[in-house]
Amino acid sequence: MATATTSEKAKQKSDIFLKYLRPRKGMPSVWCAGCGNGIVMTAIIRAIDKLGLSKDNIVMVSGIGCSSRMPIYLDFNALHTTHGRALPFATGVKFARPDLKVIVVTGDGDALAIGGNHFIHACRRNIDITAILINNNIYGMTGGQGSPTTPSAAFSTTTPYGNAEKHFDPSALAAASGASYVARSTVYHATAMEKLIGEAISHRGFSLVEAVSNCHTYYGRLNRQGDPVTMINSFKEKSVQVTKAKKMSPEELKGKIVIGKLHEVDTTEFCDVYQSTVDRLDGRK
């Protein structure tokens, strides 16, 4: 009888992927072999499965980029929008249907270059949206141009002699702009990422999970970091838990990736405030 239960369990387990992937759509994905986008996708699947949310109550919104192709594979309500504009579309969806869980998947170029303004204002409003920002430090889809998170001195096709600019810290930017939950993880820390994504989805207000990921095809190749395994292992070496980072000096933290829950505040959420304004005006009539 033991084998029967084992194979039943196996079926349930493999069903978790089949349950959340669109039937007949696209797997294997278009992503390069070893691309971190897929690791983030499985973390999202497991987080949502653990929360026990109905697929029909989830809307996944994305812009344009390799990372933004994720809603094509996942069987939720989906909006694959224009470059940089995932957050405005998601704001509209959430505003019209506050009962739905709205999740945005975006890249560092999508969210912070062309979509930079939308990003800070979504944070400022503290609207109940979960943004998962896959930060691979480069524009993957269009061939490795520098993005706002390409580190100083790093190489990309548009910074062939080393980046002269400084880079954004997406998590710090979000926290400073008013996001009420901010966390960071890397594709090496996939189980921690799953937990943080679950917390972010449960959080009421604007939540950001920065998922540090590997684009070995462009960033790795141009910066001599080689294959996906080398890059993923380098995230392990560079990462510092937030509790430990608090005791470290800025010099010690140079080049490190601080991971964990970075910021959480309890504050009013945009749809709630709007609804209470409507109720107040209704009562006055």
Added chain:
Amino acid sequence: MTDAGISNKADPLSKPQSKYDYSKGPEPLEINMKWCKACNICIALCPKQVFEPDRDGKPVQARPENCTQCTICWVHCPDLAITSNYK
């Protein structure tokens, strides 16, 4: 699993390291060879050296008795190609 000449027999010198007994049931993991892109992540990250690459670079469970069901390979597979038969 079909393989490229890799023996599935346990190395007589190494004791099985896992509390799971795979001798009666299926292999520890189910690998979807159609989705696998041979990225090498599972093979490199497995702490128990369960896998060997086949001639295309895709993982073969060469030392299944070592598998502790630690989750590392399947949470890191970017192509959703690995699921456990036991967990």
